[in-house]
Amino acid sequence: xxxxxxxxxxxxxxxxxxxxxxxxxxxxxxxxxxxxxxxxxxxxxxxxxxxxxxxxxxxxxxxxxxxxxxxxxxxxxxxxxxxxxxxxxxxxxxxxxxxxxxxxxxxxxxxxxxxxxxxxxxxxxxxxxxxxxxxxxxxxxxxxxxxxxxxxxxxxxxx
Amino acid sequence: xxxxxxxxxxxxxxxxxxxxxxxxxxxxxxxxxxxxxxxxxxxxxxxxxxxxxxxxxxxxxxxxxxxxxxxxxxxxxxxxxxxxxxxxxxxxxxxxxxxxxxxxxxxxxxxxxxxxxxxxxxxxxxxxxxxxxxxxxxxxxxxxxxxxxxxxxxxxxxxxxxxxxxxxxxxxxxxxxxxxxxxxxxxxxxxxxxxxxxxxxxxxxxxxxxxxxxxxxxxxxxxxxxxxxxxxxxxxxxxxxxxxxxxxxxxxxxxxxxxxxxxxxxxxxxxxxxxxxxxxxxxxxxxx
Numbered sequence: 450x451x452x453x454x455x456x457x458x459x460x461x462x463x464x465x466x467x468x469x470x471x472x473x474x475x476x477x478x479x480x481x482x483x484x485x486x487x488x489x490x491x492x493x494x495x496x497x498x499x500x501x502x503x504x505x506x507x508x509x510x511x512x513x514x515x516x517x518x519x520x521x522x523x524x525x526x527x528x529x530x531x532x533x534x535x536x537x538x539x540x541x542x543x544x545x546x547x548x549x550x551x552x553x554x555x556x557x558x559x560x561x562x563x564x565x566x567x568x569x570x571x572x573x574x575x576x577x578x579x580x581x582x583x584x585x586x587x588x589x590x591x592x593x594x595x596x597x598x599x600x601x602x603x604x605x606x607x608x
Numbered sequence: 609x610x611x612x613x614x615x616x617x618x619x620x621x622x623x624x625x626x627x628x629x630x631x632x633x634x635x636x637x638x639x640x641x642x643x644x645x646x647x648x649x650x651x652x653x654x655x656x657x658x659x660x661x662x663x664x665x666x667x668x669x670x671x672x673x674x675x676x677x678x679x680x681x682x683x684x685x686x687x688x689x690x691x692x693x694x695x696x697x698x699x700x701x702x703x704x705x706x707x708x709x710x711x712x713x714x715x716x717x718x719x720x721x722x723x724x725x726x727x728x729x730x731x732x733x734x735x736x737x738x739x740x741x742x743x744x745x746x747x748x749x750x751x752x753x754x755x756x757x758x759x760x761x762x763x764x765x766x767x768x769x770x771x772x773x774x775x776x777x778x779x780x781x782x783x784x785x786x787x788x789x790x791x792x793x794x795x796x797x798x799x800x801x802x803x804x805x806x807x808x809x810x811x812x813x814x815x816x817x818x819x820x821x822x823x824x825x826x827x828x829x830x831x832x833x834x835x836x837x838x839x840x841x842x843x844x845x846x847x848x849x850x851x852x853x854x855x856x857x858x859x860x861x862x863x864x865x866x867x868x869x870x871x872x873x874x875x876x877x878x879x880x881x882x883x884x885x886x887x888x889x890x891x892x893x894x895x896x
Contacts, residue, residue: 516647518645519644519648520644521644522642522644525642525894528642528644529805529807533642533644533781
């Protein structure tokens with residue numbers, strides 16, 4: 450009894466079914482005042498339609514009254530495409546800002562086959578803002594694009 | 609002689625309708641239009657000037673500013689201050705949704721004659737200081753005459769009802785549309801594209817209404833801010849279609865001042881023969 454429930458929990462944690470992997474590179478910036486960028490990663494149907502936010506990296510240590518969401522409209526494309534109506538923190542989506550380097554995000558397994566645009570938007574305090582878009586067709590396509598200042602390479606690898 | 613006389617007549621005509629010919633623009637400039645959460649504040653500049661958005665002529669009057677909360681109920685401004693050229697106030701955006709902030713003014717102006725002497729109704733009151741006290745004119749600082757001051761034996765009564773709105777829209781969280789509801793009275797802005805969802809390169813559609821009906825062939829002026837940093841003013845003169853709809857493609861991100869004016873004969877005040885209406889708003893266009 451106890452064993453089986455443990456097994457169930459184990460399954461739930463161990464198998465976040467994915468259809469692939471998105472790799473996002475945050476470049477190191479040679480600046481005097483550096484703050485990690487806010488990053489939003491979302492999918493849009495290529496023909497238009499509601500956006501699905503996969504990951505949102507923002508204020509990791511909100512304090513007091515401030516829920517850490519004040520500067521999210523700076524991710525202005527994401528904010529317009531549905532970020533403004535997303536209840537935060539969102540399970541499996543919200544996270545702290547990340548350091549420069551390459552970060553992997555799973556592409557959700559329940560993604561219906563079809564044409565999509567993967568969007569990665571980064572906005573940095575005292576820095577710039579950049580949006581990288583990668584068109585792809587689920588489930589088979591790979592995709593690749595790169596930013597020039599706030600984002601490095603963005604790759605999509607199907608499983 | 610003839611020329612100077614004509615010029616005098618033109619000058620007199622200009623003096624009698626200052627609001628219609630003046631290029632001075634009333635504007636409200638919010639610090640932003642898109643905010644997150646319910647702990648954000650917007651700070652707004654209010655001024656009257658020719659060039660947008662440079663306060664270099666007259667401050668706006670903040671006692672006339674009203675706030676509509678996202679549910680349509682009245683809100684309030686805070687920290688209001690008036691300087692030589694500019695007024696500033698804050699609004700705490702403590703409820704999610706789209707807020708409307710602005711002024712609604714209405715009045716009547718015109719003239720009548722009594723015993724052959726022309727008198728003015730409305731306006732600023734009294735003649736210009738240089739003419740005060742001359743040949744039967746009232747002294748400077750005299751309060752303006754009202755419609756009730758027109759005596760029964762007055763002749764040549766000509767009254768114009770004036771009506772103007774100047775408003776901005778700011779949104780905390782997701783945009784809502786309650787404050788965009790129209791009243792069916794006067795010249796109104798009935799946006800089809802949400803005024804806080806404007807993007808460079810995309811086309812926005814705004815409908816204008818007069819007394820609740822689409823306003824076709826309405827002249828609308830659209831002026832981008834930042835005139836000092838380019839040669840041309842860049843103003844666009846646009847006209848609404850037969851359905852009262854204006855389609856605007858935004859060439860670049862930034863703040864834009866929009867104004868529509870309309871004069872018609874459907875005055876609602878007694879004895880007024882004309883109605884002059886003006887609608888102004890400041891719109892923020894974001895980069896894609």
